[in-house]
Amino acid sequence: ETGVTQSPTHLIKTRGQQVTLRCSSQSGHNTVSWYQQALGQGPQFIFQYYREEENGRGNFPPRFSGLQFPNYSSELNVNALELDDSALYLCASSWTDTQETQYFGPGTRLLVL
Amino acid sequence: QKEVEQNSGPLSVPEGAIASLNCTYSDRGSQSFFWYRQYSGKSPELIMSIYSNGDKEDGRFTAQLNKASQYVSLLIRDSQPSDSATYLCAVNVVGRDDKIIFGKGTRLHILP
Numbered sequence: 001e002t003g004v005t006q007s008p009t010h011l012i013k014t015r016g017q018q019v020t021l022r023c024s025s026q027s028g029h030n031t032v033s034w035y036q037q038a039l040g041q042g043p044q045f046i047f048q049y050y051r052e053e054e055n056g057r058g059n060f061p062p063r064f065s066g067l068q069f070p071n072y073s074s075e076l077n078v079n080a081l082e083l084d085d086s087a088l089y090l091c092a093s094s095w096t097d098t099q100e101t102q103y104f105g106p107g108t109r110l111l112v113l
Numbered sequence: 114q115k116e117v118e119q120n121s122g123p124l125s126v127p128e129g130a131i132a133s134l135n136c137t138y139s140d141r142g143s144q145s146f147f148w149y150r151q152y153s154g155k156s157p158e159l160i161m162s163i164y165s166n167g168d169k170e171d172g173r174f175t176a177q178l179n180k181a182s183q184y185v186s187l188l189i190r191d192s193q194p195s196d197s198a199t200y201l202c203a204v205n206v207v208g209r210d211d212k213i214i215f216g217k218g219t220r221l222h223i224l225p
Contacts, residue, residue: 033212033213035215040217041217041218042117042201042203042215042216042217042218043157043201043215044215045212045213045214045215048212056212058212088156090156090157101159101162102159102213103159104156104157104158105156106155106156107156
């Protein structure tokens with residue numbers, strides 16, 4: 001157990017809907033990164049939040065957005081869901097913005113029908 | 114183009130033997146290198162990190178880095194059935210938007 005929690009564990013949505021995924025970082029960590037992992041692929045970087053500011057973004061469209069709160073927990077929001085958004089969504093926390101020794105949560109498995 | 118490449122496997126290794134996992138990367142600006150283990154249905158777990166050329170050992174695991182050849186490897190000695198998993202290579206390029214790039218992973222199967 002890493003101390004990073006995510007909710008919900010599983011989620012089923014239909015195309016066009018919106019979804020919010022949540023992540024609580026490990027105690028003392030101020031940086032949260034979000035990843036999308038499709039089946040059979042490695043995790044793909046979505047974005048990172050450091051001290052409540054977005055601090056880097058991967059190649060994902062603007063309908064993927066996020067927030068980080070003062071307690072360093074974070075949300076990932078995805079609008080206008082598409083079938084290809086079906087994946088495991090992982091958040092990872094670390095104590096700096098360099099992603100050294102980041103710890104992953106258990107993930108949220110999203111299925112878009 | 115930033116890219117991290119791994120052989121997808123599966124790599125089958127007899128129990129007790131040495132498993133060798135390889136990874137190449139394309140961005141010469143890469144500064145930090147990580148190996149993660151991921152069991153089926155679970156999230157990645159950090160095994161090793163390496164930052165300078167040479168070998169780094171931690172128990173049965175040894176990471177090897179060669180920046181000139183843009184190559185990083187993971188050796189697992191005395192392989193155990195519990196080592197059967199997907200091993201992800203990850204590379205951190207500080208200062209770029211893509212903070213960390215993962216390979217697709219190599220599936221390792223330890224034969225009892």
